Amino acid sequence: MLNIPYGRQHITQEDVEAVVQTLQSAYLTQGPTIKAFEDAFAKYVGARYAVAVTNGTAALHLCALSLEVEPGTKVITTPITFAASANCIRYCGGQVVFADVEPGTALLDIDKVRIMLESHPKGTFSGIIPVDFAGHAVDLASFRELADEYGLWIIEDACHAPGAYFTDSKGKQQHCGNGRYADLSIFSFHPVKHIATGEGGMITTNRKDLYEKLLLLRTHGITKDPSLLQENHGGWYYEMQTLGFNYRISDINCALGLSQLSRAASGLEKRRAIAQRYDEAFQNSPIRPLAKPIDGGHAYHLYVIQAEERKSLYDYLRSQGIYTQVHYIPVHLQPYYQKLGWRKGDLPQAEKYYEHCLSLPMYPELKPEQQEQIIELTKTSILCEL
Numbered sequence: 001m002l003n004i005p006y007g008r009q010h011i012t013q014e015d016v017e018a019v020v021q022t023l024q025s026a027y028l029t030q031g032p033t034i035k036a037f038e039d040a041f042a043k044y045v046g047a048r049y050a051v052a053v054t055n056g057t058a059a060l061h062l063c064a065l066s067l068e069v070e071p072g073t074k075v076i077t078t079p080i081t082f083a084a085s086a087n088c089i090r091y092c093g094g095q096v097v098f099a100d101v102e103p104g105t106a107l108l109d110i111d112k113v114r115i116m117l118e119s120h121p122k123g124t125f126s127g128i129i130p131v132d133f134a135g136h137a138v139d140l141a142s143f144r145e146l147a148d149e150y151g152l153w154i155i156e157d158a159c160h161a162p163g164a165y166f167t168d169s170k171g172k173q174q175h176c177g178n179g180r181y182a183d184l185s186i187f188s189f190h191p192v193k194h195i196a197t198g199e200g201g202m203i204t205t206n207r208k209d210l211y212e213k214l215l216l217l218r219t220h221g222i223t224k225d226p227s228l229l230q231e232n233h234g235g236w237y238y239e240m241q242t243l244g245f246n247y248r249i250s251d252i253n254c255a256l257g258l259s260q261l262s263r264a265a266s267g268l269e270k271r272r273a274i275a276q277r278y279d280e281a282f283q284n285s286p287i288r289p290l291a292k293p294i295d296g297g298h299a300y301h302l303y304v305i306q307a308e309e310r311k312s313l314y315d316y317l318r319s320q321g322i323y324t325q326v327h328y329i330p331v332h333l334q335p336y337y338q339k340l341g342w343r344k345g346d347l348p349q350a351e352k353y354y355e356h357c358l359s360l361p362m363y364p365e366l367k368p369e370q371q372e373q374i375i376e377l378t379k380t381s382i383l384c385e386l
Contacts, residue, residue, distance in 0.1 A: 002321030007192035056188030060088035104291035132161035135299030164299035179206030
């Protein structure tokens with residue numbers, strides 16, 4: 001029987017040696033490997049600054065804190081995402097307002113966001129959190145134009161999309177997380193992501209003011225920087241200048257991240273090749289993959305199809321040892337958000353997408369013969385339903 005997960009990490013001997021070297025060094029945390037990983041990642045995405053943290057959720061929370069989200073703050077985001085994209089606003093007491101998604105891509109629909117903004121007085125909303133779902137880069141240039149019109153900030157949730165890009169109106173590739181259009185961007189290094197650190201996250205930005213806030217908030221709000229201290233009693237002296245959190249990542253995690261980052265480009269190339277094989281196999285069939293950008297900038301964290309009998313397909317593939325997944329149950333339909341007033345029928349495109357979506361296995365080490373088995377079994381199941 002097959003045993004193929006929808007996603008998995010790939011750990012090489014070089015990764016192991018990088019971690020062992022850190023374990024044998026003077027620093028397990030708060031050491032030089034963290035800054036090295038931050039600098040390398042900032043360079044990879046093209047941003048000025050990067051701040052490594054414990055996970056992607058912590059990254060989102062710190063972004064919300066640095067942008068001064070508080071009770072009464074209203075923020076727009078998508079329902080087709082992991083819950084953390086919305087929860088980060090609730091952590092700060094803010095109000096989450098979901099807008100519907102595009103039917104072809106499941107990305108946040110900018111037209112729906114515009115209608116929402118136009119139907120409320122200016123100043124009602126403070127920000128937007130678009131998500132580069134499945135690795136498809138959101139057109140942040142258009143969102144930036146809209147955000148500037150209404151005085152909003154943007155947090156880009158790019159957890160699915162390191163290496164992805166969209167092409168702007170001048171024909172230039174704009175990579176996710178480069179800080180050109182979003183005030184802040186966040187990434188996750190969970191094992192199924194492009195770069196694995198076990199658990200970990202990263203925030204990138206081009207804004208020095210936000211970068212300095214993030215550094216303070218990441219470490220209890222404490223600083224020892226002499227230029228920032230209100231007093232200075234000596235070399236031991238530190239000050240807690242705001243209420244922060246312990247969202248520090250370890251040098252051990254960052255050593256693994258640095259090693260994984262060194263082959264991120266080759267992993268991305270493999271993901272795109274796997275996606276192309278799926279695309280070719282499913283042409284002229286009832287299987288409908290999500291729409292993809294024409295410029296090839298997709299990062300393919302996920303390969304999502306739409307199937308009429310999704311549960312039957314899920315159960316059949318599972319019986320054959322192929323473990324697919326559903327991304328995602330619309331966040332507004334979660335019991336917590338229903339308690340806040342959201343109901344089925346509020347976001348019809350997101351709900352229709354959820355009824356049919358299924359993520360097929362997608363990871364760089366997926367073997368061609370394994371993929372061929374996935375394709376054939378998927379086609380067999382679909383044809384049996386017709």
